[in-house]
Amino acid sequence: MSDMMATQAGDAGAFRDLDLSRVPSPCFVVDEKAVEQNLSILSEVAERSGAHILSALKAFSMFALAPLIRQHVGGTCASGIFEARLGREEYGGEVATFCAGYKDQDINEILTLSDHIIFNSPAQKNRFLAKAQSAGVQVGLRINPEHSEGEIPKYDPCAPCSRLGTPASQLSFEVLNGVDGVHMHTLCEQGFEPLQRTWTAVEPKLAPYLGQLKWLNFGGGHHITRDDYDRDALISFIQGIRRKHGVEVYLEPGEAVALDAGILVGEILDLPMNGMNLAITDISATCHMPDVIEAPYRPALMGEPETGTTYRLGGPSCLAGDVIGDYTWTNPLEIGQRFAFLDQAHYSMVKTNTFNGVPLPTIALWNSETDDLKIIKQFGYDDFKDRLS
Ligand SMILES: Cc1ncc(COP(=O)(O)O)c(C=O)c1O
Numbered sequence: 001m002s003d004m005m006a007t008q009a010g011d012a013g014a015f016r017d018l019d020l021s022r023v024p025s026p027c028f029v030v031d032e033k034a035v036e037q038n039l040s041i042l043s044e045v046a047e048r049s050g051a052h053i054l055s056a057l058k059a060f061s062m063f064a065l066a067p068l069i070r071q072h073v074g075g076t077c078a079s080g081i082f083e084a085r086l087g088r089e090e091y092g093g094e095v096a097t098f099c100a101g102y103k104d105q106d107i108n109e110i111l112t113l114s115d116h117i118i119f120n121s122p123a124q125k126n127r128f129l130a131k132a133q134s135a136g137v138q139v140g141l142r143i144n145p146e147h148s149e150g151e152i153p154k155y156d157p158c159a160p161c162s163r164l165g166t167p168a169s170q171l172s173f174e175v176l177n178g179v180d181g182v183h184m185h186t187l188c189e190q191g192f193e194p195l196q197r198t199w200t201a202v203e204p205k206l207a208p209y210l211g212q213l214k215w216l217n218f219g220g221g222h223h224i225t226r227d228d229y230d231r232d233a234l235i236s237f238i239q240g241i242r243r244k245h246g247v248e249v250y251l252e253p254g255e256a257v258a259l260d261a262g263i264l265v266g267e268i269l270d271l272p273m274n275g276m277n278l279a280i281t282d283i284s285a286t287c288h289m290p291d292v293i294e295a296p297y298r299p300a301l302m303g304e305p306e307t308g309t310t311y312r313l314g315g316p317s318c319l320a321g322d323v324i325g326d327y328t329w330t331n332p333l334e335i336g337q338r339f340a341f342l343d344q345a346h347y348s349m350v351k352t353n354t355f356n357g358v359p360l361p362t363i364a365l366w367n368s369e370t371d372d373l374k375i376i377k378q379f380g381y382d383d384f385k386d387r388l389s
Pocket of ligand 1: 189254255
């Protein structure tokens, strides 16, 4: 395992009290109270700042919670035609769609589903502008502020030669012709200060055009619901921009909606030994938590002690690298024993796949206040087969 692999902090919160044998394994369990708590923070920020907050479906699209989510935020942001449809069908409110490349065959439907359509380049904007305008959909252009705050190039849309957003140095009145708003998404799991620095860097480049814009969309990556996020500073930042430039401000948090609100429960299948203790589990990094390999990061194990017996945990797939990480238990593991990884509601459920025919985790909703537990969805052979032909 690489030294570069980040270890996720994770907070077990109320999940400490959940009996893991109450759900089938593997299973995503989302605590609706934890989601509600995050949403109350977001709605307070929206109310105090006057910003429109849209929930990013790419991070968390458990639409069983759409009725709750719609009570607190103004709508959804979508990454293309399918998320736009899910946003319109299940969540309501505003739908802002950004896609790095739109296709002719999809554009009419996307326009019927979206309130804002955000283009990645002037060429895409020019190609579809007339259609968007006649459909009454507001037009946005994603820009690249050319100011990096990301530490990892893979997650930095401002890294050299990035394909995401029109470089701010290429802006002109012609490029922004017909554009109602400017969008930028440059952050990843960050606090307020990187947003402030990004704005300080890009505001002078946008200054000539701000008078003609109706809105600014600051994308996602804002960890607004984290305890140490400076929410007061964000609120005055947004108020300041609205006052100074007369624009509406949009934010598209994804992770912040579902932060620390879900776990992934798994089970020990086998305990081989090869140079160290190994454990085969029914959770696969590559199928169920692909960011573990892609990012990479080490998900936090619920209740992991400082000392004890350490095992290298891996999935049931054929991939040699289907390894989750090295984890310690106070007592030696047993076959059939349950365990859970923390903070698995976002960028997990939305990224699962059935490589090797590995079954998809069940999705369950738990209420940590009432202890009510509902199985929302179970997947089977048909879900695997339907993706193939
Ligand atoms: C355009 C856009 N908006 C919103 C988000 C949500 O970001 P996060 O889940 O980090 O808040 C992303 C994430 O990649 C994004 O690309």
